[in-house]
Amino acid sequence: MQNLDWYILVGTLLFIVLYGTYKSRGSQNVTDYLKGGSDSRWWTIGLSVMATQASAITFLSTPGQAFHSGMGFIQFYFGLPIAMVVICLVFIPIYHRLKVFTAYEYLETRFDLKTRTLTAILFLVQRGLAAGITIFAPSIILSAVLGWNLIYLNVGIGLLVIIYTVSGGTKAVSVTQKQQMAVIFLGMLIAFLIIVNYLPLDVTFNKALEIAGASGKLEVLDFSFDLENRYTVWTGLIGGTFLMLSYFGTDQSQVQRYLSGRSMKEMQMGMIFNGLLKVPMQFFILLVGVMVFVFYQFNSSPLHFNPSAVKDVMESPYAAAYELLENDKSILETSIRKEQLIYSKLVDEAEKKTTLTSIAALNKKEEQLREQSKAIIKKANPDAETNDKDYVFIHFILNHMPRGLIGLLLAVILSAAMSSTASELNALGSTTTIDLYKRNVRGKGDKHYVNASKWFTMLWGIIAISVACVANLFENLIELVNIIGSIFYGNVLGIFLLAFFFKYVKSLSVFVAAIITQALIVGLWWADIMPYLWLNLVGSALVIGIAFILQLFLGNRGNENKLIEVE
CATH class of the missing domain: 1.20.120 (Four Helix Bundle (Hemerythrin (Met), subunit A))
Structure with missing residues (x-):
């Protein structure tokens, strides 16, 4: 890296941190700190939701996935638009009407405190692990290719995020994510144009696609029902829909993004905006990886990229x-x-x-x-670790990008890491404060709970850094995060579906069913019986089915709370 790269990299990251801290100063009450003052417009919500999901792993692993395996990974996102529609019609109206700070508040109203607490804890466990991986992913790769100290990288990324997330809460996360997405879009577009420009003069873009297609890199659709195949149309439409419903509808790191909207319409428009833009964005990132493959048809590449x-x-x-x-x-x-x-x-x-x-x-x-x-x-x-998919794109950046653009693309990777981590820490702090701390420590003022949320956010930041420092790289990183989510998301989604649509089922049945289901899902994953995306569907079906069976034996026991009608 040249001095110009360092200036661009450091300048971009410092601007984002300082801008977020400045724009969100003065958040002194719970509504301002946890919901950003509830004044976000739909485009801010849409970009914030997208930035939360699009971590550094997306921009490191996805091109490498396409380089090795082609465009088939895009099928993973086929369920996302369907999930956005369901969330807009079912989840958002309920959350908005009840004026909740977290998704899990609703579960206490519908069921009871222990069900709310259990679901919140499931979220905290899986998202706390994921936050560590979100920091660790770019750190381990940059450490390997640049020789930077892994521990310093983990701590550095974590501390930068902690500074503005603790300082400004949800508003700081939202305003910085717009800047981060601008850097990300610009960087990936420039990378794509440069790769195409590097191809021989006789190789047009159409011919480049033909070259990629000849080696199976453009095979997007797979209609097979082979359970050994992780990415098919059916896993995307069925398993992917359940995963996206869980993630965007019940994961506080995403729910908190659209709860900051100034109205229900703004929330819904933000989610539809995300649904319309996310799949094309992922398609484009995969296409960048395919173009890297074509580039290496005319240039030497390492036998192994790690x-x-x-x-x-x-x-x-x-x-x-x-x-x-x-x-x-x-x-x-x-x-x-x-x-x-x-x-x-x-x-x-x-x-x-x-x-x-x-x-x-x-x-x-x-x-x-x-x-x-x-x-x-x-x-x-x-x-x-012999899986080198995560190193393909960073190798291309460092060895073939012009001076200055290396710094920009490294800023893309680190900005993505910071945006996702900020959302995760913000949600972890909010959930701990609202669902665990405030629920048991009553009667305090707004300032007390804002300070508590800041301390909890800082604590989760330290935990995430600690997880990153002891993590071991395995599998493709973008798959690793989705695997962690799939182990928990199906169960959580099933609990919410029971709350929304099955008034016959009472709290005790749901609570016991959730514990049994979580144990079964961990067992299914450990035994590697099915592709991880199917765990979302199976988890939802199991908790619903077990809850119904238990309810037959328990009768009306275990539901102390008034039911909330679904509008």
């Missing part, structure tokens, strides 16, 4: 075997580049088809070499 894993093997007795694979790959790259340049000049469709088939076969051999390299890395270090 530099720390390569370092381990090169310092082991298996270094010679790894070097032989690198030589084989170098020879193969020459053949691929030659075939690609031939293809770029062809006009005859039959010749183009033959050449593309030959290129696809060569790329398949390259994939085999990459798999062999992973086996050698595992021999050299059985604990090494």
Whole structure:
């Protein structure tokens, strides 16, 4: 990195922190601090919701996912627009009418305190873990590729977020996320244009897509019912819908974003805006990864993108075997580049088809070499992480981006990490204050609860940094966060669906069913019986089914509270 990159990176991050602290100064009552004064407009809500979900993991892992596996990951988001409509019609009217600070307040009105407390604790556990991963993800990758100290990175990112989140609460999170999304959109657009510009003059954008398609990178839709396949149309539409309903409808890190709206209409418009823009945004990020794949058809790429894993093997007795694979790959790259340049000049469709088939076969051999390299890395270090998807895009940024843009794209990654972490810490602090602390420590003034929320936010920030400092990288990071969510979200969503639609079921049945369901879902995940997205559907179905069965035996026992009618 050059000085210009450092100036852009540090300047961007400091501006966001100082701007958020300045714009949100003076929040002295609970409504201002926890709901941002309830004056957010729909575009602020939409961008804030999007920024909360689009963490650094999105911009590190998604391009790498497309580089290796193609565009199929987009199916994960197919359920999002459906979920947005349901949330606008069901969840938002109830939350707005009851004027809640957290989603879990409603559960005490519908059921009882213990059900509210259990659901809040489930949220705190999964979101507390996720907040640590949100910090850890960019830190471990930047540490590996830049040589920066991992602990310092974890602490640095966490402290920057804590400063303005504790200072200004929800408003600070919302106003900074607009700036962060602007940096993110600009950075990714510039990266895409530069990648396309780096391709040979004869390779138009259409030809680049044909090259990617020949190797299966543009296969978007998979209608199979294969449970071994994580990403299909059905997992996206069914499992994805339940995951998105849980995340956007019951996860306080998202609920708090739209509860800050000045009216129910503003909240609903913000969520529809998110539903319309999120899928195209993810499609574009995946397309960036596909273009990186095409770029490396004409340029050399590492046999393995994780530099720390390569370092381990090169310092082991298996270094010679790894070097032989690198030589084989170098020879193969020459053949691929030659075939690609031939293809770029062809006009005859039959010749183009033959050449593309030959290129696809060569790329398949390259994939085999990459798999062999992973086996050698595992021999050299059985604990090494061989999944290098998270390192693909950052490798391209650091080795091929012009001076200045490296700093901008690193700012994109860290801005995304900060925006998601800020929302998470804000929600964790709010939930702890409103659902646990205030519910049991009554009769205090607004200033007391605002200060309590600040202290709880700071505490969760320290916990998130601690989780980040002891975390171990495994799997693709964007999958890891979704896996953590899927273990808990289905159960929580089922509790809310019981509250909204099944008045026959009483609190004791729901409480016991939720505990049983959580244990079963953890067991299903541990046994790896199904793709993790299906855990959302199964969790919801289990808690509803078990609650109904328990209710048959318990009768009218266990419901002390008046039911709230669903409008």
